[in-house]
Amino acid sequence: MILLMSIFLFCSLLIVYHHAGYPILIKLISKNRTSKSNRKQSESISDAELPSIGLVIPIYNEENVIADKLRNISFVDYPDEKLTVHLIFDGCTDRSYEVAKKVLEEPLLGRLNVSIHNSHINKGKVAQLNAVLPCITSDITALSDVSALLSIDALTIAARHFQNTEIGAVCATYRFLSDGAVQEKSYWKYQCDIKNSESNLGSTLGAHGAFYVFRSDLFCPLPSDTINDDFVLPCTIIQQNHRVIYEQEMIAVELEATDVEQDLNRRLRIGAGNFQQSIRLLPLLNPKYGMTAFMFFSCKWLRPFMPMLFLLALLSSGVLAAYSLWFVPIVAVQLLVYGVATLQHYFKINNHLLVKIHYVISAHFINALAISHYLSGKYTTPWRRSHD
Numbered sequence: 001m002i003l004l005m006s007i008f009l010f011c012s013l014l015i016v017y018h019h020a021g022y023p024i025l026i027k028l029i030s031k032n033r034t035s036k037s038n039r040k041q042s043e044s045i046s047d048a049e050l051p052s053i054g055l056v057i058p059i060y061n062e063e064n065v066i067a068d069k070l071r072n073i074s075f076v077d078y079p080d081e082k083l084t085v086h087l088i089f090d091g092c093t094d095r096s097y098e099v100a101k102k103v104l105e106e107p108l109l110g111r112l113n114v115s116i117h118n119s120h121i122n123k124g125k126v127a128q129l130n131a132v133l134p135c136i137t138s139d140i141t142a143l144s145d146v147s148a149l150l151s152i153d154a155l156t157i158a159a160r161h162f163q164n165t166e167i168g169a170v171c172a173t174y175r176f177l178s179d180g181a182v183q184e185k186s187y188w189k190y191q192c193d194i195k196n197s198e199s200n201l202g203s204t205l206g207a208h209g210a211f212y213v214f215r216s217d218l219f220c221p222l223p224s225d226t227i228n229d230d231f232v233l234p235c236t237i238i239q240q241n242h243r244v245i246y247e248q249e250m251i252a253v254e255l256e257a258t259d260v261e262q263d264l265n266r267r268l269r270i271g272a273g274n275f276q277q278s279i280r281l282l283p284l285l286n287p288k289y290g291m292t293a294f295m296f297f298s299c300k301w302l303r304p305f306m307p308m309l310f311l312l313a314l315l316s317s318g319v320l321a322a323y324s325l326w327f328v329p330i331v332a333v334q335l336l337v338y339g340v341a342t343l344q345h346y347f348k349i350n351n352h353l354l355v356k357i358h359y360v361i362s363a364h365f366i367n368a369l370a371i372s373h374y375l376s377g378k379y380t381t382p383w384r385r386s387h388d
Contacts, residue, residue: 150211
């Protein structure tokens, strides 16, 4: 009985802490603190003082959005002589390369310094980054998805932060062009709030893959099977004793809305990556990283273990209910939540609370599937677009 009670309390406390306690706690702690890197301190920086930037764009079957991306870059405010655009075509099977070449012939794009890396073999995003990034001679490297448009001042905002030698990377905030799924937008707002709080306390953990910027000399080649490269790469910068900050005024806008199948595939892949990084980034739990270690444990490290904690809480309380009536309503509430989430999955009732319950529970169910996929070796092949 004591063992079962301990298991139930331990699991329940971690579940509540991860979902509610930590977000509230970190918001309160960071409320009266702002990031040490304030770009307003450097508003007067001249073009000559701006660092050179290599904007890297990995591409795999993006013929529908690559033209918009290139035109968007041509309007971004940054000195032409300080910006080089690196287009990495990773074994595309559509017309991405041909579309890009044609668009680059347009007069407005003629001033761009473009370096094309065209691989006829689909090696995978991480393999391509490992091959290209060490060769970049720019002071700063920027990584951006093809499907994300950058705000006109994104690069200048990022560049000014690097006057502070503590700053190793700057992450953009993430917006949606289309309405998309309500639960997806709600999730990203939740993530943005946490990232902003983390940044004010030292370093945000990971970046939105849509757009982030880092010092070129801090790049370390990643294991070729890395899944969430946009999380792992910034964390390697933290491990080199540099800060990774979140900049709310540096904006990347997602062009493509995800459908149900795309969202499922994305969440499965992220879930597998969360499990992978929890194992590979264990050194980040070292107390020498201070607040960052605490934030990593509370948010990202705990996340892949939530499905197991939910299951243990249900099983332990179920057994305890046979010995004590106090646990009967506790079991009933858990079953009710899971039942509501299941019904919402099939009937899709337009109710904000039901939508949130379904998104949270389904997220952990998907995480459990993702971990099983990862352990079975499913995520060892090169990247694919989620609808391919």
